[in-house]
Structures are given as C-alpha cells and as structure tokens.
Amino acid sequence: MKRWSCCLLLALVSASTMAARGTGDLGLFIERASSSVQIIETSGNTSIGRIEGLGDLSHASVVYSRDARYAYLFGRDGGLSKLDILDAKLSGRILQSGNSIGGAISQDGRLVAVSNYKPGGVKVFNADTLELVADIPATFGNAGQRSKVIGLVDAPGQKFVFALWDAGEIWVLDMSDQANPSIEKFTNIGRNPYDALITPDGRYYIAGLFGEDGMALLDLWDPAAGVKRILPNYGKGEQKLPVYKMPHLEGWAVAGDLAFVPAVGRHEVLVINMRTWQEAARIKVHGQPIFVMARPDGRQVWVNFALPHNDSIQIIDTQTLAVIQQLKPGKGVLHMEFEPRGEEVWLSVRDEDRVEIYDTRTFERKRSIPATKPSGIFFTARAHRIGL
Amino acid sequence: MHMTRSAWLALSFLMVAPLAANDDIPNDRQQELRNLLIQDCGSCHGLKMRGGLGPALVPDKLQGKSADYLSSVILDGRPGTAMPPWRALLSPPEAHWMADQLLQGVPQ
Numbered sequence: 001m002k003r004w005s006c007c008l009l010l011a012l013v014s015a016s017t018m019a020a021r022g023t024g025d026l027g028l029f030i031e032r033a034s035s036s037v038q039i040i041e042t043s044g045n046t047s048i049g050r051i052e053g054l055g056d057l058s059h060a061s062v063v064y065s066r067d068a069r070y071a072y073l074f075g076r077d078g079g080l081s082k083l084d085i086l087d088a089k090l091s092g093r094i095l096q097s098g099n100s101i102g103g104a105i106s107q108d109g110r111l112v113a114v115s116n117y118k119p120g121g122v123k124v125f126n127a128d129t130l131e132l133v134a135d136i137p138a139t140f141g142n143a144g145q146r147s148k149v150i151g152l153v154d155a156p157g158q159k160f161v162f163a164l165w166d167a168g169e170i171w172v173l174d175m176s177d178q179a180n181p182s183i184e185k186f187t188n189i190g191r192n193p194y195d196a197l198i199t200p201d202g203r204y205y206i207a208g209l210f211g212e213d214g215m216a217l218l219d220l221w222d223p224a225a226g227v228k229r230i231l232p233n234y235g236k237g238e239q240k241l242p243v244y245k246m247p248h249l250e251g252w253a254v255a256g257d258l259a260f261v262p263a264v265g266r267h268e269v270l271v272i273n274m275r276t277w278q279e280a281a282r283i284k285v286h287g288q289p290i291f292v293m294a295r296p297d298g299r300q301v302w303v304n305f306a307l308p309h310n311d312s313i314q315i316i317d318t319q320t321l322a323v324i325q326q327l328k329p330g331k332g333v334l335h336m337e338f339e340p341r342g343e344e345v346w347l348s349v350r351d352e353d354r355v356e357i358y359d360t361r362t363f364e365r366k367r368s369i370p371a372t373k374p375s376g377i378f379f380t381a382r383a384h385r386i387g388l
Numbered sequence: 389m390h391m392t393r394s395a396w397l398a399l400s401f402l403m404v405a406p407l408a409a410n411d412d413i414p415n416d417r418q419q420e421l422r423n424l425l426i427q428d429c430g431s432c433h434g435l436k437m438r439g440g441l442g443p444a445l446v447p448d449k450l451q452g453k454s455a456d457y458l459s460s461v462i463l464d465g466r467p468g469t470a471m472p473p474w475r476a477l478l479s480p481p482e483a484h485w486m487a488d489q490l491l492q493g494v495p496q
Contacts, residue, residue, distance in 0.1 A: 032435065033426070033427075033435060056434065056435060056436055056438070057435075058430050058431065058434050058435040058436075058440065059431065059440065076434055076435070076438075076440060077436075077438070099434075099438070099439055099440065101440070101441075117439070117440060117441070118439065148441065165441070192470070194441075194470075210470060242465065242472035242473050242474075242476065243470070243472050244428070244472055244474075244477070245428070245431055246431070246432065246441065246470065307424075307428060307477065308476075308477055332427070350427060351423060351427070373427065
C-alpha cells in the first residue's frame, strides 16, 4: 500500500512538471540576498516556482535562450547558471571568473557572453554546454592593465559590444568565426563608461559616462565614422550631486524620435532627439534617476531613483514631457519590468520584501507577491529582442 | 599645576566617547544601517563585500586602515571615483559604526 502511494505520488509530480505549456508569459525575479530566483507567470500574475543555490546575486541579471525555456543568470561571484524555467531546476552552472557584472546572448542563440570585473574581460561560452569558446582579456595601456567591463550587449552579425570602465574604450567583438574572434577597438571614448545600451534595431550603441558629462555614441552601421560624443556639458560645469547608486541603461526608452536617459549627478531625465543627437529637453525629477524605462508602446516612461528617494516612482508622459504621476511603492524600489504589451508593470521593492504589480493605465496596485530582497525582474519576451 | 575638575571631566569624556558612540545608535537604526551596508553599499562593493565596481571591503583587505579613516571616506567620499559622500544620509557616529562593522567583517 505504502509503495503504491509512493508510485502514485511520483506519477502526480511528473504529470504536473511535464504538463505542456508555453513559456511566453513566464519570467523570473532575483532574490539577491538568498541566492534564489522565483519563477512567475504574467497571465494570472502568480509565482510558480523557485530555484535556489545560485551564489552571490548582487547585481544579477538574466538573458533568455531563443526557445524561452532557459534563463542564463549572471551572478556577482562569477557564477553563470543555466536555469530551466519550465521544470524550475538548475540545468548547469559554472564559476567562470572572480567577479562578474552581466552578460548577453548571441544573435543565433548559440553563444553566451559574460562581462567580468575581475579578471577584467569577456568570456564567451557555448549556450548548450557552457563550455568556454573564447576568452577576451580587457587589456589596455602599456603595462598590460585589465579593465572592468560594463555594458555588454549582443548586436547583429553575431557580435558583442561592450565598454571598458577603467580604459574608456568601446570594443566590438565579432564571433561569426568562433575559432577566430576579431575585435575592433574604439579608444578615448570618454572617462569611466558606467553602462551602455543598444537601440532595438541593433544600430546604435550608446555608453553613459560617469567620469564626465555626456554619452559616447557608436553607429554600428558606420563604425568607420568612430565614436561620437553626445550631450556634452549637460551638467554645465556645476558640481555634481552625490550619486548613491550607479544609474543603469537598459533597453531603450524611446518614443517617436525621442530617447530618455538618466542624467548623472543631477535630478533630471535627459531627452535626446535621435535625428540630430542633440538635447531636446530635460525633465526635473524626484531624485537621481536609476532606470528610465519606456512602456512598450512608448507613451509613458517610468523612472526609479537612488537613495534617499528610492521609495518612489515617477511617470513621464512622452507627449507632453510632464511628470504625470508619482507612486510610492515602498522602500528600495530597485527594478521594473513591463509585461510584453505594457498593460502592467512589475516592481521589486527590496526593503519591504515584495514584488508589486501595477496597472499602467490606472496606476493602481493590482497584486503583491512576497519575495526575499527582490532585485532584477526579467520576462521571457526579452528572448526575442536585440540587446536584452 | 594640576588639572581643574572640568578639564578632567572633559578628558574622561573624550576617552570614553568613541566607545559610547555605538551605544548611542538605537537598535532599530542599527538594523537600518546594517541593511544599508549590505544592500546599498553592497550594490557596488558586493553583498558579501568582496568587491564590484568598488573595491572589496572584507577585513583582510582593510588591514592597517583605521575606523576613523574609513568613516571619513564614508562621510566625504573619494572625489574622482564613484564613491559618493554619505554625509547627507549618515551622521559621523553612524559612519563610524559602519566602519567598525566592516573591520569586524559584515555577518553574512
């Protein structure tokens, strides 16, 4: 009898994990202090699983395989974990460096690249097996120093683009011939690039600068033109306000011809005209902006902030460039992720151990999901977008 | 020549002040500071203080650095780097308390 009930239990368990389902409404969020992720679905807005034992997840981020079944998780301790989000299990994990910051998946989905702080550089792995394919040390100067690498994204043509924090360079790594990777380097792009993004068409790579005003723009359709500086002197030589958290450039907040980016050391969102690459406007906001993210339709831009303003969100109307709403989800709003068509947005509220779901039309809170120190939120819609 | 009573008092106050400072921070504020140290300092220095954009702040990397020095870096930042001045958010005794935590090793 006892054996029989065990068999029955096994059958039930395997039936539940093997039930056919798509992954288009799945995603996960990082629980950064407990080395875990929660897997969620956005059709019913529920948590459906948890994977633990994932190492140091300070500043962890995720990219998805093109079948949107596997998530590649980049941890601070150099861990690269491959998560099966359908079966809620770890299907591979390596420690590939001492200290890493993020990663990207190649255009064809066969390569995963990781940007490392220590030792500074990029490593490229086989997405199936996590075997090393290429090791690109970020060396610069005459003494063979190595730079921390930031802003790693994928680009069309089986390329990865990234920036060197210590060196002030942008590198384009071409992996189309895996045995012979080639690198094109752009030097003197500006002091301390802190993060970067690529436009959704994969054409423009833009690195934000921490060490000086402005951003560095590379047109990947015309690399011979070199890196151009945009928004120079937006700080007008004024003393910077303290930056208690490094802003992030993720995705590309674009509405029509306008792009929205965080200013550094100023409580402003900068608006760029993408036809001329000139400053079109600046919008006064509640604090130092961290993430400046457009709703998928581009009609709204949502902004979160560094300490001591990190309990709030502001929403900008991209037609009028006015702040139309301010929300107070709670202490430590770290990240936000829109559902693929933008009717709802998920916010991680770290210090209150909750992930909140808001309606983006009414700004009402619709649901709250318990979480342990949640940070980054990543939905599978990223699987099919360049640069995410 | 002998010291006046008030000079003795002042001197003894100076001697005990650094010890007394930590006791002045209420428990719930210590809780907030611990969270700030792990979560917010941890954004750059790593949740386990093993480094990130900012340097590692584990005890063996801090050898030879005093709590006074560390608290001055916390309060005034390091100009020319990404380390901001925290003076607007932390009092000197609070910065000193955090420096002590770093020197002892932040509990994981």
